[in-house]
Amino acid sequence: MNTNKIKHIGVFTSGGDSPGMNSALYAIAKTAEATGIKVSGFRKGYEGLIDGDLVQFKSHELQKLTQKGGTILKTARSKRFLELEGRKKALQTLNANKIDALIAIGGDGTFKGLLTFSEICDIPFIGIPGTIDNDISGTDYTLGFDSAVNTAIENIDKIKDTAESHNRVFIVEVMGRDSGYIAIHSGLTTGADAILIPESGKDFIYLLDKVKNYDSEDAFLVVVSEGDEIGAELVSSKIKEVNPNVDLRITRLGHIQRGGNPSALDRMLGIRLGVASVNALSQGKKNVMAGVLNNQLHLTPFKEVVKQHQVDDELMELLELFGK
Amino acid sequence: MNTNKIKHIGVFTSGGDSPGMNSALYAIAKTAEATGIKVSGFRKGYEGLIDGDLVQFKSHELQKLTQKGGTILKTARSKRFLELEGRKKALQTLNANKIDALIAIGGDGTFKGLLTFSEICDIPFIGIPGTIDNDISGTDYTLGFDSAVNTAIENIDKIKDTAESHNRVFIVEVMGRDSGYIAIHSGLTTGADAILIPESGKDFIYLLDKVKNYDSEDAFLVVVSEGDEIGAELVSSKIKEVNPNVDLRITRLGHIQRGGNPSALDRMLGIRLGVASVNALSQGKKNVMAGVLNNQLHLTPFKEVVKQHQVDDELMELLELFGK
Amino acid sequence: MNTNKIKHIGVFTSGGDSPGMNSALYAIAKTAEATGIKVSGFRKGYEGLIDGDLVQFKSHELQKLTQKGGTILKTARSKRFLELEGRKKALQTLNANKIDALIAIGGDGTFKGLLTFSEICDIPFIGIPGTIDNDISGTDYTLGFDSAVNTAIENIDKIKDTAESHNRVFIVEVMGRDSGYIAIHSGLTTGADAILIPESGKDFIYLLDKVKNYDSEDAFLVVVSEGDEIGAELVSSKIKEVNPNVDLRITRLGHIQRGGNPSALDRMLGIRLGVASVNALSQGKKNVMAGVLNNQLHLTPFKEVVKQHQVDDELMELLELFGK
Amino acid sequence: MNTNKIKHIGVFTSGGDSPGMNSALYAIAKTAEATGIKVSGFRKGYEGLIDGDLVQFKSHELQKLTQKGGTILKTARSKRFLELEGRKKALQTLNANKIDALIAIGGDGTFKGLLTFSEICDIPFIGIPGTIDNDISGTDYTLGFDSAVNTAIENIDKIKDTAESHNRVFIVEVMGRDSGYIAIHSGLTTGADAILIPESGKDFIYLLDKVKNYDSEDAFLVVVSEGDEIGAELVSSKIKEVNPNVDLRITRLGHIQRGGNPSALDRMLGIRLGVASVNALSQGKKNVMAGVLNNQLHLTPFKEVVKQHQVDDELMELLELFGK
Structure with a gap:
């Protein structure tokens, strides 16, 4: 000692x-x-x-x-x-x-x-x-991660009010740099119809299948991580390719995820x-x-200590079940 | 009867x-x-x-x-x-x-x-x-206006945590279409350093004067209404003209202002x-x-019933005193 | 000048x-x-x-x-x-x-x-x-009044989750000293089944009629102002007189109504x-x-400037319609 | 299979x-x-x-x-x-x-x-x-535990505003039946001056020592678990024994801890x-x-599966350091 x-x-x-x-x-x-x-x-x-x-x-x-x-x-x-x-x-x-x-x-x-x-x-x-990114081994x-996710879901809950009132497709972009933890947690816990994270790459097949069959009699919520490979703009343009007339809005939660009690x-x-x-x-x-x-x-x-580039197996299975 | x-x-x-x-x-x-x-x-x-x-x-x-x-x-x-x-x-x-x-x-x-x-x-x-726009006579x-302003200020308060931690300039864009009510209410009540509303037009002189003298030893908060004439991007480019090295971030609160309890x-x-x-x-x-x-x-x-295009005199005086 | x-x-x-x-x-x-x-x-x-x-x-x-x-x-x-x-x-x-x-x-x-x-x-x-009492002419x-009411209703909303999950009678006591403003505002805006304020005195007839017919297949929410004449304990004992087996809980919101952003x-x-x-x-x-x-x-x-002892006519009519 | x-x-x-x-x-x-x-x-x-x-x-x-x-x-x-x-x-x-x-x-x-x-x-x-009690092995x-603690601390934060404005002693009673988890988590995270849990029994010595030296130039926050052995009333009477003139308030958070998003x-x-x-x-x-x-x-x-009657060692050490 x-x-x-x-x-x-x-x-x-x-x-x-x-x-x-x-x-x-x-x-x-x-x-x-x-x-x-x-x-x-x-x-x-x-x-x-x-x-x-x-x-x-x-x-x-x-x-x-x-x-x-x-x-x-x-x-x-x-x-x-x-x-x-x-x-x-x-x-x-x-x-x-x-x-x-x-x-x-x-x-x-x-x-x-x-x-x-x-x-x-x-x-x-x-x-x-x-x-807030939860990307450290x-x-x-x-x-800060739990606070960021709580801020994200409180605000996605608000967006769902509008999405459901208008039967709209809403794409919400959350933070996380090259880590999908915030997206996967906030997407699962807000009942998102699709969740896109950097770790999964540009895998839009399931999302586009769902959106094609989307009957506009309900809301459709996509939670997507920021990132060069994905991000709200790219998702939006992909959706519009398969369904040009969809009523679609984008919201980037931005820096509100970093602050707050x-x-x-x-x-x-x-x-x-x-x-x-x-x-x-x-x-x-x-x-x-x-x-x-x-x-x-x-x-x-x-x-x-390394930067984590993969979410664990249990989360990936949840993503597979709920986010695709 | x-x-x-x-x-x-x-x-x-x-x-x-x-x-x-x-x-x-x-x-x-x-x-x-x-x-x-x-x-x-x-x-x-x-x-x-x-x-x-x-x-x-x-x-x-x-x-x-x-x-x-x-x-x-x-x-x-x-x-x-x-x-x-x-x-x-x-x-x-x-x-x-x-x-x-x-x-x-x-x-x-x-x-x-x-x-x-x-x-x-x-x-x-x-x-x-x-x-939520409060633009009806x-x-x-x-x-919906009061809820939208409360959502805006709760989130601007969060952004202030980060702005003050980094001594950053933050531009927060709020909704209101061509009405500045949300901007003026949320700017005044969060202690913004500058507030820009459509009714005032492109009057950036006071803002730019303030930012020029900004010593980067504190946060600097701009609340700006969405709109063709103003908006966060325009304000950002104006600020960078007079102070190219400023550490500046933009957040658009977006559709979270429409929903919520x-x-x-x-x-x-x-x-x-x-x-x-x-x-x-x-x-x-x-x-x-x-x-x-x-x-x-x-x-x-x-x-x-007409669409209001002017905020009342008392508010304009408050804007003059606090937002310039 | x-x-x-x-x-x-x-x-x-x-x-x-x-x-x-x-x-x-x-x-x-x-x-x-x-x-x-x-x-x-x-x-x-x-x-x-x-x-x-x-x-x-x-x-x-x-x-x-x-x-x-x-x-x-x-x-x-x-x-x-x-x-x-x-x-x-x-x-x-x-x-x-x-x-x-x-x-x-x-x-x-x-x-x-x-x-x-x-x-x-x-x-x-x-x-x-x-x-917070809003009792000044x-x-x-x-x-502080609007903040107190917002704190009250956010928490009454939470209590409603439990009341509805258990089909319970809930009595929520709010502040206001001898003024019923917080009670009437928070009761109306949370869809209370009964609202009791000092200005109405000990008028329990309507409440007791409702509770007698209460079928325990739903929640029943009473919002009552603090005060010598009324208060949660008195209301609780009155209800138990007419319906001894009712599943009833009391919550006094207390000082949380004074603080907060x-x-x-x-x-x-x-x-x-x-x-x-x-x-x-x-x-x-x-x-x-x-x-x-x-x-x-x-x-x-x-x-x-006098202490107000009466809520205005419009509010009393709303109380008559919604709170009895 | x-x-x-x-x-x-x-x-x-x-x-x-x-x-x-x-x-x-x-x-x-x-x-x-x-x-x-x-x-x-x-x-x-x-x-x-x-x-x-x-x-x-x-x-x-x-x-x-x-x-x-x-x-x-x-x-x-x-x-x-x-x-x-x-x-x-x-x-x-x-x-x-x-x-x-x-x-x-x-x-x-x-x-x-x-x-x-x-x-x-x-x-x-x-x-x-x-x-919400977190008392299961x-x-x-x-x-529900994490939500209950978050509700508790949001409201204790509000109470601190008033406690600090008045330099008061505040006793906040939280839920947990015979388990101190909510009290210890909410007390530690709101910077309480004293935390009392059922698992520690009627150990008021440290609290009373602190309160005796309390100079009334600041707030003093006690978070106490509900329970027969402790509870806000008992703590209040103990404090008044050693310091009869103290400006003291009690708030029981009650059922708001059970509900909410x-x-x-x-x-x-x-x-x-x-x-x-x-x-x-x-x-x-x-x-x-x-x-x-x-x-x-x-x-x-x-x-x-048993009902837990003890908080783990790490928590007890934190309680020793922060809550006494």
């Missing part, structure tokens, strides 16, 4: 913001305080490390912010940190502030940054997966991973991502 | 659906039942009149649906009703079913249809203004206007729109 | 908190800044006046808080201000800080306090009606009244309450 | 209703249809089995109801099924309708009923855990378990509960 070694933890959020980040910050501060560790937050991700832009954390203040979306530390993508020069400055900041451990909340790009940083900086790093859910699950996940990351540091762990895998706390070495 | 004359009211919803329509249907059925009047609902607007597609209403069943968005009668735009042939068929339907009064929930196009119909049909017509609010105000408005329209018929009124003007029930002859 | 005379406005919130207060504070700061007036906020209502507990306002900071429920100035009831001693200290605070006008957001008790204060203090006072709506209407009302109160001061007005009466801005002298 | 044997599945919901039940019904119908199995739903739990009150299911109609709380099949507790006479009638119903498999959605009482029923009826039974979450997680859980239960029948399984254990589908024999 080397619990006593950590005196001052630095923490930052990086990449896209996601709901639940503030819960994680609260839990980090609370856990650290309970064991006499000081916590400082760097603003704007790696930019704050480079510029020495840091604030002190008290859990009492963070306690009131568990319901707030986004990240109070702000976030950014940093070009400077990609250069050795930038990383050297970040190291100077850590040394100048006697920070002896670092917790980063972000996506796989954030963890890659830490790995590179570890070449010149030997203090322990812990990562927490924060992205080593955890059942990433921070975090769901219960994301707040709990933030708390669990926040506590786990400080505990991991206290136990001498380093360069690992704290996740919840098969509903249990789990640490995965950064080197093994 | 010719209360006893009305025995059977027909009702339909027409044009775009809007939250609160089902409350109005409930109130019409309940009020009619209390005075022994039968109520039938035509499905899909004027199409149902032409095709004789009608269902009987019991208030007891509608009572459970006050919270449901859209319209259970479905709605549609009817090309056939624009032709005399179609209107003659609609008249046959009314006669065949011994319907001696008609209540229509819809926009100004719906009321124009009734006026034309009155040339060949002399039963009394009452209109209820139902559209003779009423403070149209049915109606707000308290829209449900009350539906109930008030539903009751008022049956009472108006019982009092021998015809060819009038029931509205709530200056918070009082008010009947406006169809001929005087 | 004596526009130039006002240099420094003090503002505070008093009595129970209500959603929309922060929007009003934002609008006051923004309007004052536009005309070069300084604004200070007193914390905790009259207590802050007595103790000199004040903070400076910048509209830029308040702009981000329009969606926040409660009041960032905090609020309290002050026993000390009821004593002359307390009011003298409050006067000293105003003089010491060169405050030459005062805007108070609160209920009728708050305005009575200002009237008494005006006996020893001759700077102009403006009131803004802030209470001179305005269509008080700040303000509705669109309450945010707009806060903005309209905030601007109007500063404008009233600039125009030399004093000792008036700014309200929106018949949907128009309206100033009512404090002496004429 | 005896896939071909099942021709007609009966399904019912029993015990308290919970959000997500309709998603499970949809998934059962969809999965059965895909393999040519007929599905009938019994209304009002075991009562419908006894009375032969059944309806045929088409997945197309259920597809539109995934977002609806409660259960469209209605639910009830049945005294008659506790008697052999009642169970014999239920058996007659099954035989008369040639039902050769049964899926029941409910709590541990429901599964006990099935076990007893299996003494006289040898068709295969599958259970799906549906209760063999699954990470029960259907199901969360994304509950809809997915309903879909996963609905599909799994039909698949289990097709694979010849019987007398097992379908659950998601450690995030994987898992079947537990009814005999091993």
Whole structure:
């Protein structure tokens, strides 16, 4: 046990913001305080490390912010940190502030940054997966995914009111970059007639068969993931090829999926991973991502964390049954 | 008093659906039942009149649906009703079913249809203004407007989480066709930095001045109405002209603004206007729109109902103060 | 015109908190800044006046808080201000800080306090009606009422899911002190089978008739206002007298009705009244309450502001039709 | 493989209703249809089995109801099924309708009923855990728990607005019968100052220590589970003993926690378990509960399903850190 070694933890959020980040910050501060560790937050991700832009954390203040979306530390993508020069400055900041451990909340790009940083900086790093896309291995859910899906389905439910009032075809495009998790979850749970995800590729056969037989005496809901290969526009043009007279509308949910008060699950996940990351540091762990895998706390070495490109078998079977 | 004359009211919803329509249907059925009047609902607007597609209403069943968005009668735009042939068929339907009064929930196009119909049909017509755009004279609010604004601001609040986390410029496009009511209400109530409405035309000077001085140390929120003259894309290109490096995102809220459970105000408005329209018929009124003007029930002859193209002075002053 | 005379406005919130207060504070700061007036906020209502507990306002900071429920100035009831001693200290605070006008957001008790204060203090006072109870004359709506009703109906909608799943009688008690506005609005808009308000007194005849005939093949929803004369417990015991075996549940919505993000209407009302109160001061007005009466801005002298004990005729007719 | 044997599945919901039940019904119908199995739903739990009150299911109609709380099949507790006479009638119903498999959605009482029923009826039974209390072994979450927690935290967030505006002590009582899961999840995720659950017993020492030092310059939030041993009233009286002048309010969230549109997680859980239960029948399984254990589908024999009386170690550690 080397619990006593950590005196001052630095923490930052990086990449896209996601709901639940503030819960994680609260839990980090609370856990650290309970064991006499000081916590400082760097603003704007790696930019704050480079510029020495840091604030002190008290859990009492963070306690009131568990319901707030986004990240109070702000976030950014940093070009400077990609250069050795930038990383050297970040190291100077850590040394100048006697920070002896670092917790980063972000996506796989954030963890890659830490790995590179570890070449010149030997203090322990812990990562927490924060992205609405749920595309990171080593955890059942990433921070923000459940909130994003809940926002998506609340709004798709609204769209269904209009779709059913007009007997329209509606194409709803959801986020997820090259991952179909948001589309498959939100499509299944809103009773979509068709669900299209990047992992399935341009497989429009079933959709077009269904739409051809669509009798316009009901609504028809397509949930599609954003992406170069698919996306709402492409689906729309394919449908119009087989059924030119269809009454069709497109809605892209867009950035509303990133914000908003975090769901219960994301707040709990933030708390669990926040506590786990400080505990991991206290136990001498380093360069690992704290996740919840098969509903249990789990640490995965950064080197093994990969971007997921496939949804699991059970989901694919559900997609086959409900989304085609 | 010719209360006893009305025995059977027909009702339909027409044009775009809007939250609160089902409350109005409930109130019409309940009020009619209390005075022994039968109520039938035509499905899909004027199409149902032409095709004789009608269902009987019991208030007891509608009572459970006050919270449901859209319209259970479905709605549609009817090309056939624009032709005399179609209107003659609609008249046959009314006669065949011994319907001696008609209540229509819809926009100004719906009321124009009734006026034309009155040339060949002399039963009394009452209109209820139902559209999220709030662009009809003779009423403070149209049915659905308050729900649409509430949906808009709940989602703009979410977007603000991300905008503030990234210090981004966000352009949010809201609905309203050529009316700026949704934009001005949702912009004012979310603390937008700039609000652009069709009624103000292409007046970008103030916005561009503000954005030029924008220091990227905070979020910057623009709420803009859809429309040929303005719209998110145009605003975006104007901003990029004066500040090419700005971190800018666009979100169009789209059709989520039309659906969802109606707000308290829209449900009350539906109930008030539903009751008022049956009472108006019982009092021998015809060819009038029931509205709530200056918070009082008010009947406006169809001929005087116009599409509003201007927001009132108080709102324009608020726009001047907050939105520029 | 004596526009130039006002240099420094003090503002505070008093009595129970209500959603929309922060929007009003934002609008006051923004309007004052536009005309070069300084604004200070007193914390905790009259207590802050007595103790000199004040903070400076910048509209830029308040702009981000329009969606926040409660009041960032905090609020309290002050026993000390009821004593002359307390009011003298409050006067000293105003003089010491060169405050030459005062805007108070609160209920009728708050305005009575200002009237008494005006006996020893001759700077102009403006009131803004802030209470969820909607029981103040001179305005269509008080700040917070629309949010409270929306919170009530969203939760009654949830209760209906369970009531209908179990075919139960549900009694839901809502707030309003001795005013039935929340009960009547939330009861009408959720399709309640019976609505009981203080203004109607202990009139249980209709309710009991309905419940006697209740066949337990459906849900039965009673919305009742809190209050000594009525309240959920009394209604429950009355129902059990006529139908002892009924499957009945009580839920009191309680304080959830006071908080939460303000509705669109309450945010707009806060903005309209905030601007109007500063404008009233600039125009030399004093000792008036700014309200929106018949949907128009309206100033009512404090002496004429009374607690409303009656709902208007149209509402009573709706209650008669739907709630009995 | 005896896939071909099942021709007609009966399904019912029993015990308290919970959000997500309709998603499970949809998934059962969809999965059965895909393999040519007929599905009938019994209304009002075991009562419908006894009375032969059944309806045929088409997945197309259920597809539109995934977002609806409660259960469209209605639910009830049945005294008659506790008697052999009642169970014999239920058996007659099954035989008369040639039902050769049964899926029941409910709590541990429901599964006990099935076990007893299996003494006289040898068709295969599958259970799906549906209760907001999350107190059933063999699954990470029960259907409805996540929705209940989300409803709880949305409303506790509202209460915090008022608590912070008044610097009050607020005691919020949540549901859970003798299980503390809702209390611990909703307390942790709303930043409660103290959390009291049945599993911890009457351990008020930490709470009272905190409240004694409470300086009334902030809010103080207690989340407590309902229950004989604890509950809001007891906590309130304990607090008043050590601090008689504290400004304290109680709110019991009550039945709002049972209803409302199901969360994304509950809809997915309903879909996963609905599909799994039909698949289990097709694979010849019987007398097992379908659950998601450690995030994987898992079947537990009814005999091993127990009511959980302990929260897991990780949660107890979080409670120790945050809730005391």
